[in-house]
Amino acid sequence: MHIVLDKFDSAIISSEEIKAQDLLKHGKIDQGIAIYQCLKPESARILNIIGILYATKKDDYHSAIIYYYKALKIQEKNGDDMSNTLSELGIAYQILHEFDLALNYHSRALCIRKLAYTIDQTLIANSLLGIANAYWGQQNLTEALNYAQQAVNLNESIETGNELNLSTSLAILANIYYSCGNSYQALEVITRALILLERCVSSDSLILASFLNNLATIQINNNNNNNNNNNNNNEY
Numbered sequence: 001m002h003i004v005l006d007k008f009d010s011a012i013i014s015s016e017e018i019k020a021q022d023l024l025k026h027g028k029i030d031q032g033i034a035i036y037q038c039l040k041p042e043s044a045r046i047l048n049i050i051g052i053l054y055a056t057k058k059d060d061y062h063s064a065i066i067y068y069y070k071a072l073k074i075q076e077k078n079g080d081d082m083s084n085t086l087s088e089l090g091i092a093y094q095i096l097h098e099f100d101l102a103l104n105y106h107s108r109a110l111c112i113r114k115l116a117y118t119i120d121q122t123l124i125a126n127s128l129l130g131i132a133n134a135y136w137g138q139q140n141l142t143e144a145l146n147y148a149q150q151a152v153n154l155n156e157s158i159e160t161g162n163e164l165n166l167s168t169s170l171a172i173l174a175n176i177y178y179s180c181g182n183s184y185q186a187l188e189v190i191t192r193a194l195i196l197l198e199r200c201v202s203s204d205s206l207i208l209a210s211f212l213n214n215l216a217t218i219q220i221n222n223n224n225n226n227n228n229n230n231n232n233n234n235e236y
Contacts, residue, residue, distance in 0.1 A: 014039070017046075029057045044078075047071035048085055051092075061092040068092065083112040083123070090130045099137035106130035122165050125154040129169055132176065141180050148173040167196035171211060174218070183222045190215050 013021075020035035036050050051067035054060045068089045075082045090105035110127035118124055132147035152173055155166040170193035177186035194211050201208050 024053070024057075029053065042070075042074075044071040044074040044080065044085070047074070048088065051088060055088070055092060061096050065089065065092050081112065081116070083109040083116075083118075083127075086112070087123075087127060087130060090134070094130070094133055094137065097137065099134050102137070103131060103134035106134055121154055121158055122162065125151045125165060125169065128154065129172060132172060136172075136176055136179065139179075141176060144176045145173070145180070148176055163196045163200045167193040167200075167211075170196070171214065175214065178218055178221070183218055187215075187218045187222050190218055 016035055016039060020032045020039075023029075023035065024032035033050060033053050036046055036053070039046050047067045048071045051064040051071065054067065055064035068085055072082055072085045072089070074080075075085060086105045086109035090102045090109065093099075093105065094102040106127055110124065110131065113124050113127055128147050128151035132144050132151060135141075135144035135147060148169065151169040152166070155162055155169050158165075170189050174186045174190035174193060177183075177189060190211070194208075194215055197208055197211055
């Protein structure tokens with residue numbers, strides 16, 4: 001069972017890598033990483049896998065970044081597609097609140113994907129969403145809304161099987177609207193996102209729980225705004 005993303009897992013794997021994957025499947029993260037670190041020859045694919053493991057299994061984004069940079073150096077030398085590695089760097093820096101760097105790497109990934117006429121439009125949408133998140137972190141809400149809406153529009157253009165990506169982009173758009181103080185628009189968008197999400201995840205999903213929490217927060221704020229408006233009207 002492969003636990004790493006397919007985008008970095010296209011090569012024929014060795015018996016040692018199979019052993020590492022088996023360890024990871026049984027929760028032995030450090031042992032699995034240790035085997036990956038010993039695999040030779042060192043490749044961008046393996047380095048990215050190690051980076052993703054540090055990020056997703058250990059929440060160690062500083063170590064993840066070290067491996068992403070090593071992978072990026074190999075890809076630059078070989079003239080390979082760097083967009084996925086750049087995206088992973090953008091995500092890592094976003095989580096570390098290094099928003100300028102996150103914006104830089106997501107923008108570079110988007111540029112490569114557009115120039116390459118990437119067939120998988122969800123990858124372009126993900127880059128747009130990464131840029132939106134970076135601008136949101138910088139409190140540049142106008143640009144954040146712009147890129148989040150572009151991501152929503154692109155995800156909407158994908159006819160089937162894209163409900164999860166669309167719901168995620170809608171949720172981020174809703175949160176940005178909320179940050180702008182537009183709780184009415186935020187409530188409308190997050191409600192739509194929730195309807196889509198309920199079609200593709202189980203009722204006990206952590207993602208669904210997070211969406212419901214966001215919805216409740218927005219609804220409470222919306223109700224408070226309505227009460228304040230009613231009180232102001234009564235004063236007159």
